[in-house]
Amino acid sequence: MSQGVLLYAFNNEKVNYEKIANLCALCLTRHLAKPVSIITDNGSDLIYSYFDKIITIEKSTDRQAWRNKERNGYFDFSPYEETLVIDTDYFLFNSHYNHFFGSQKSLILSTEAKRIDFTPVAFTERRIAERSLDMTWATCFYFRKDEKSKAFFDLVDIVRENYRFYCMNYGIKNSVYRNDYVFSIARHIYNGNGLECIGVNPYALYTAYPESEILSVSDKGLTFLNRIKNSSVYNLQGLSAHVLNKVTILEHYEEFTHVFK
């Protein structure tokens, strides 16, 4: 059964996601040793040798900074029978996610995120709304191509297409579109049908929020500096990290490529 990782990269005026995807692919190749494919609408900044397959889709006219709505079609686009889908800004520094391949679960979703100082994330990041569901993160998930995962992604598409309606029903007041909300709602509806095919990612997503900068890069992990919190330094070597500050990633582009080559 074919296994691999799928990334999405759509550049916008502010962030070159394709360059970030190059770094993500380097980390994945080193630590998971699985083929990495990418879906993009451009491809000019990708380093082709890092990727197994580059799937180019039509360019969108949407000018918003985060083009999350276009991250659909996981099931159809993935060239693998078993796929780990991760955000390009989630850097893997261990091989733990290899345990997911061959799982009896059709889907494994992430439900826990923590800060890089190992404290829980803010309440608004733990739940989609004050009196609503716990957050399911779209940052990193695994699926096996079968009827169950197909049904889940069909449901994801339905929630996405009727996003405003579902936000209203689930009490979401945040006007910004988030794939995390879509996944949370879809998971809730899906589990409501009594199908126990969704597993839970046992690894928390360690998230470096925008106030944290990368201090140094090594093949074992990243070290961060948080200037707001008393200029604290956090060495996350051995742990995977979700880096929300895209500027700091691109500032360390050369360092990343040097470390992984």
Added chain:
Amino acid sequence: MAEDISTIISNTEFTRLRQSAIEKLKVVLQESLFFSFRGGLFKADAQTLSFVKLLYKYNQPIVLIDTQEEVIDIEYPDTFINTLLETYYKATNQYLTDYKRIKEYRRKEDFVS
């Protein structure tokens, strides 16, 4: 980054760096205890170790519920126990090595090297 890394490190408290390093070790240990077997995801913790040992002792077929609530038939108990012990030893020995190293750190720079 305009500032030198050594300047940033010198402005950070030693105890804060040490606490953070030990906290990280605990997280790395917990993550390293997971292993996969016949499509199941297990954790090589004290509970799994002692429970499997007990079942094995009575020479009964071993059926386990994994961390994902899936029922897994452990067809080859010897292989499973070997994987379980190997995962446990590897994770805890790494923890011990790293913990001893951190205890010997005397300079702030050691924590980010």
